[in-house]
Amino acid sequence: MNKNDLELQIPDYVFGRMSLAERIEFERAVESFPEIKQEIEELKNVFMKLDTTPISNTIEAKTRNTSVRVHDLLSESKQGIHSTWWRLSVLTTAVATVVLFLMPVLKNNLPIFGGNKSDSLTTVLVKPNENEEQFDLQHLVSIEQSISKVDDEVATLLAEHELQKLDEDFQSVEGVFDSVQESTKEFDINDRELIEELENEINSL
Amino acid sequence: MAVGAEIESNLVFELQNEYSDSVATAFVRQYQKFVFALAYRQLQDYDDADDATQETFIRALKSISSFKGDSSLQTWLYRITVNVCHTARRKKKLRSFFSFGNEEFEKEQSNVMLPDQQVENTEFTTRFFKLLEQLPDKQRETFCLRYFDELSYEEISEMLGTSVGGLKANYFQATKKLAILLKETNLLRGENEEELQ
Numbered sequence: 419m420n421k422n423d424l425e426l427q428i429p430d431y432v433f434g435r436m437s438l439a440e441r442i443e444f445e446r447a448v449e450s451f452p453e454i455k456q457e458i459e460e461l462k463n464v465f466m467k468l469d470t471t472p473i474s475n476t477i478e479a480k481t482r483n484t485s486v487r488v489h490d491l492l493s494e495s496k497q498g499i500h501s502t503w504w505r506l507s508v509l510t511t512a513v514a515t516v517v518l519f520l521m522p523v524l525k526n527n528l529p530i531f532g533g534n535k536s537d538s539l540t541t542v543l544v545k546p547n548e549n550e551e552q553f554d555l556q557h558l559v560s561i562e563q564s565i566s567k568v569d570d571e572v573a574t575l576l577a578e579h580e581l582q583k584l585d586e587d588f589q590s591v592e593g594v595f596d597s598v599q600e601s602t603k604e605f606d607i608n609d610r611e612l613i614e615e616l617e618n619e620i621n622s623l
Numbered sequence: 624m625a626v627g628a629e630i631e632s633n634l635v636f637e638l639q640n641e642y643s644d645s646v647a648t649a650f651v652r653q654y655q656k657f658v659f660a661l662a663y664r665q666l667q668d669y670d671d672a673d674d675a676t677q678e679t680f681i682r683a684l685k686s687i688s689s690f691k692g693d694s695s696l697q698t699w700l701y702r703i704t705v706n707v708c709h710t711a712r713r714k715k716k717l718r719s720f721f722s723f724g725n726e727e728f729e730k731e732q733s734n735v736m737l738p739d740q741q742v743e744n745t746e747f748t749t750r751f752f753k754l755l756e757q758l759p760d761k762q763r764e765t766f767c768l769r770y771f772d773e774l775s776y777e778e779i780s781e782m783l784g785t786s787v788g789g790l791k792a793n794y795f796q797a798t799k800k801l802a803i804l805l806k807e808t809n810l811l812r813g814e815n816e817e818e819l820q
Contacts, residue, residue, distance in 0.1 A: 426791040429798040433770060457799075464802040467811035470771070472744035473751060479741055480669055481659045481676065485651040488680045489644060495681070569721045585710055592717055 419447045424454055432461045508587045511571055512594040515564040522556050631696050638687045651680050657697065657772055658704050664752065664767060665708035669745070675711050679704045694781055697774075701782045747810065754804045762797035765790050 424447055430436050431444055448454050568591065634653065637646045658679050663672035682703050690699055737745070755763050761783065768779045769790075776787045785793070805811055 472747040476748040481655040
């Protein structure tokens with residue numbers, strides 16, 4: 419056995435995870451490497467002082483009722499409280515949030531909403547005047563309302579302890595928020611090129 | 624601790640063919656400490672780890688029929704736990720976005736009624752795992768799975784997807800680093816007494 423092989427076996431030796439034969443062979447091989455012997459002594463000194471009983475006790479205490487709780491949760495899920503209404507309400511809220519976020523832009527750019535085409539996307543977002551402040555205020559109010567709505571929904575959902583279904587809905591809400599955050603970020607940096615590109619696309623429509 | 628192959632295959636057979644509440648309970652009790660410790664290492668929060676543990680077992684019991692035995696039951700549970708913890712971290716991130724810090728207040732409240740010894744044990748465990756957090760992920764996982772769960776290198780290799788040689792190197796490095804970190808703290812027996820003198 420070379421020095422590197424011996425080093426890799428040090429933890430198993432120190433923590434008593436070797437068979438008698440392995441132990442004897444290891445001890446014989448280590449005789450030629452005093453620095454490894456010293457390292458072993460140092461590790462032994464530290465780890466013999468480490469009392470892991472509190473860790474075992476903590477884990478024991480924390481898992482004492484796990485089987486009962488799992489049983490209860492399984493029974494609940496078997497009873498099958500099919501509440502699709504709240505799943506729909508979360509999705510509806512997510513869609514409403516996106517619409518609220520985009521409303522100021524759509525209002526000013528699409529004729530269907532009575533928007534003025536000359537008041538383009540670029541001017542709405544970049545023009546540093548009263549319009550911008552108004553836009554920001556409307557934008558913030560709509561964000562706050564959306565967050566408040568979604569927050570209420572999430573609180574209700576959490577109270578119902580339907581974690582399995584929540585997972586799916588959280589993923590979809592998270593996806594929507596990620597895209598909204600992404601688009602907000604894009605607006606914040608006033609990327610003229612991107613805005614112009616969007617404007618052209620809207621105009622071409 | 625590693626579960627014998629015979630015990631594990633009997634358990635799988637019963638879960639898949641003779642399912643009952645008592646078999647499910649035996650399964651949960653067999654692996655609950657392993658799953659909880661793993662979840663705690665991943666999430667660093669007792670309540671979150673508790674939730675993740677329950678979720679792991681519910682998922683495992685619901686999908687036990689799909690367990691083909693390509694890996695050990697413990698490895699299968701390891702993967703489910705890691706996935707559940709990953710989802711839990713994402714959920715927590717999203718919740719913190721909505722809750723504006725109320726959650727932290729609730730957590731502080733939940734420790735109030737614990738007995739003194741339990742509080743001490745919990746504090747020690749928290750501090751020890753904070754030390755472990757300073758190790759690289761692979762080294763920390765290898766150390767915990769070998770030192771606490773007493774798994775073989777082959778089993779750990781299956782879970783972490785690392786060669787046995789790589790695991791031994793990780794274990795050695797983790798042990799050395801942890802020894803240094805432990806010497807710098809007063810988590811070791813007798814350190815407090817020496818400080819008082």
